Amino acid sequence: MHIDLNPKLDFRDVLIRPKRSVLSSRFEANISRSFRFRHSSQAWTGFPLIASNMDTVGTIEMAEAFRPFGALVALHKFYDPERLAQYLDRHENPNVFLTVGTGAADWERLAAVKAQTRVPMLNIDVANGYTENFVRAVGKLRDENPDAIIMAGTVVTAEMTEALVIAGADIVRVGIGSGSVCTTRDLTGVGYPQLSAVIECADAAHGLKGHVCSDGGCTVPGDIAKAYGGGADFVMLGGMLAGHAECGGELQYVEEDGRQVPKSMTFYGMSSETAMNKYHGGVADYRAAEGKTVAVPYRGEVRATVETIAGGLRSAMTYMGAENLKEVPKRTTFILVNAQRNTVFD
Numbered sequence: 001m002h003i004d005l006n007p008k009l010d011f012r013d014v015l016i017r018p019k020r021s022v023l024s025s026r027f028e029a030n031i032s033r034s035f036r037f038r039h040s041s042q043a044w045t046g047f048p049l050i051a052s053n054m055d056t057v058g059t060i061e062m063a064e065a066f067r068p069f070g071a072l073v074a075l076h077k078f079y080d081p082e083r084l085a086q087y088l089d090r091h092e093n094p095n096v097f098l099t100v101g102t103g104a105a106d107w108e109r110l111a112a113v114k115a116q117t118r119v120p121m122l123n124i125d126v127a128n129g130y131t132e133n134f135v136r137a138v139g140k141l142r143d144e145n146p147d148a149i150i151m152a153g154t155v156v157t158a159e160m161t162e163a164l165v166i167a168g169a170d171i172v173r174v175g176i177g178s179g180s181v182c183t184t185r186d187l188t189g190v191g192y193p194q195l196s197a198v199i200e201c202a203d204a205a206h207g208l209k210g211h212v213c214s215d216g217g218c219t220v221p222g223d224i225a226k227a228y229g230g231g232a233d234f235v236m237l238g239g240m241l242a243g244h245a246e247c248g249g250e251l252q253y254v255e256e257d258g259r260q261v262p263k264s265m266t267f268y269g270m271s272s273e274t275a276m277n278k279y280h281g282g283v284a285d286y287r288a289a290e291g292k293t294v295a296v297p298y299r300g301e302v303r304a305t306v307e308t309i310a311g312g313l314r315s316a317m318t319y320m321g322a323e324n325l326k327e328v329p330k331r332t333t334f335i336l337v338n339a340q341r342n343t344v345f346d
């Protein structure tokens with residue numbers, strides 16, 4: 001048994017200290033960033049925000065809505081190959097990752113899409129990125145897709161980040177147990193505070209010319225600024241994007257003035273009973289659900305939410321004196337706090 005006595009931080013444990021800067025307005029803060037990757041020779045430029053490959057938020061409708069912002073969507077893996085190929089064909093620079101797990105059916109689906117069109121970005125997604133089998137799968141995916149931008153995860157520690165980068169990942173997804181509809185920590189006791197996971201994994205990845213995506217745990221736009229401040233190159237969101245018109249959740253309506261108006265929408269973890277019933281014919285005997293199902297208020301089109309996120313980030317950059325996203329971690333000083341904000345009107 002071993003105890004790590006170093007403090008580990010979540011987004012809620014810190015604030016970003018403001019700094020004197022030459023930026024005169026938030027319009028000078030540029031949230032578009034250009035990347036070169038460790039393995040893929042493709043360059044990518046855009047707003048490095050990614051909708052999670054949960055079937056509720058990782059939708060083609062979300063990808064269409066994200067396009068004007070230059071942001072990305074990890075499409076969920078339950079689309080048929082024709083539909084995926086159609087989206088990829090329609091756009092010269094498709095802003096989507098195609099998602100696979102380690103199972104044969106996913107790889108066959110990917111092969112079926114590749115038979116129809118080029119697949120530039122791939123996301124290999126498992127709940128636990130620590131198995132030898134997963135590392136081998138990342139290596140195989142790289143061998144079979146030498147020039148794809150490959151994202152792989154999830155993990156929360158430096159040594160496993162390094163292993164995935166070396167095995168073939170361009171971007172390592174960081175986060176275990178931090179998700180809004182995740183119950184892994186309750187069920188298993190396993191996890192890692194998200195900000196520290198990002199700081200430690202980013203340091204490991206960057207030394208190897210790899211990148212990291214902070215996945216899970218953002219609850220407000222300020223958390224996204226903190227994730228970039230901790231060294232995240234990309235930030236993935238689930239819960240903050242739930243409940244929008246572009247989502248795949250089921251809508252609940254209420255009657256107002258004789259009309260049916262959308263009131264709330266279901267949102268659930270991909271390891272929840274809801275998801276397992278939908279795609280795997282129920283929860284297998286040997287496992288328990290590690291996700292929950294919630295109803296979130298219906299929020300209309302996602303555009304306004306992305307604008308708020310982008311606006312918050314630009315403002316954060318103005319406070320810290322960062323003209324572009326790459327400068328953000330260099331300009332970030334986190335301060336430990338015991339309260340985030342004034343709660344008098346909560």
Ligand code: 5GP
Pocket residue numbers: 052053054127154175177178179180181182183184215216217218236237238239240268269270271272290291292
């Ligand atoms: P959020 O932005 O909602 O806090 O976190 C989204 C992330 O939660 C997803 O990208 C994924 O990594 C994780 N996640 C989604 N569904 C589940 C689940 O059922 N169980 C667990 N443990 N994590 C989940």
